[in-house]
Amino acid sequence: MTGIKQLLGKEVEIEISGKTFFTGLLIDAGLDILVLFDGEEYLYIPLMHLHNISERTIKSNEESIEKPTNKMPFQNDEESISYRKILNNAKGQFLEVFVTGNRSIHGYITSVLNDYIVFYSPVYKTIFISMQHLKWLIPYSSTLTPYTLSNTVLPVVPSNIPLSRSFEEQLKKYEGKLLVFDLGDNPNKVGLVNSVKNNIVNLTTAGGHTFFWKLIHLKTVHIP
Incomplete structure (x- = not known):
């Protein structure tokens, strides 16, 4: 096992663009995305934003992160993961995505095009997000919805806006x-x-x- 995959199953420390740092268990890694479990949530981080990753040194007064007991979202066990596969598998599921600054956007992906995604947010409505700027995404627990809104307020339906590929x-x-x-x-x-x-x-x-x-x-x- 070479590269980042030699850290699979280990606790790691990660730095990504914007001087943002994460600590968690490295659950999976593909050619262009990795999956981190921080003890509560799964974070899907495109590798284009990765600055460095290293195995975490756990100090005597620190607790290690227990392995998740629930199945990883968006995963097809027979296939290696990729950024585009994750985006397509995540369509229609509630997510928290981080793109700009320290603000997150809550909602769901309706379409995945060549270099951008279409995202529906109850706050901003339809947003076009450049794929190269999506820093990470976190899937919601299946029992939660953004802002605790009902599914009738957040219908998971494709956008009817005509879409270009780029x-x-x-x-x-x-x-x-x-x-x-x-x-x-x-x-x-x-x-x-x-x-x-x-x-x-x-x-x-x-x-x-x-x-x-x-x-x-x-x-x-x-x-x-």
Whole structure:
């Protein structure tokens, strides 16, 4: 066994993008994603955000993490895991996903396209999330729903929005409309989309200022 897989079943410490650190049992690892169990929840972390991983040294005053007794979500025991397989298997199941800053989004995946996913949130409604910016996802317990809302309020149905295969092509459909990028964490990422071309989004803010945003650095988008 070579690479990260030699740490399977061991307690590890992980650092990912944004100086974020996790400790837990390494449950599974594929070519582009790993699964960590922190004692309570499963975390699915795409390897593109992994900075380093090492075996944890447990000190005498620290407790080790017990192996989970429940079956790992989204898993087909006969197949090795991959980022895209996990996203497809997770469709329709309630999740907590982390994309930008220290804020999480709660809801479920409705579609998986070439380089982005369509996510339904009771707060933001339909969100397009770039796959390269999704840092980790956590499946809900089967008995929980976001904000304890009933399933009638959160119907698991596919989005009826026409979808393009790529993130850029999808955004082109919203030229001339108001969009919110990255959950509005920056007021200069909220405004009227003038054009989407050559991986550049031309955006005019409420104050009338025009900004040109490189698409690769935009993480999420939703319609206000």
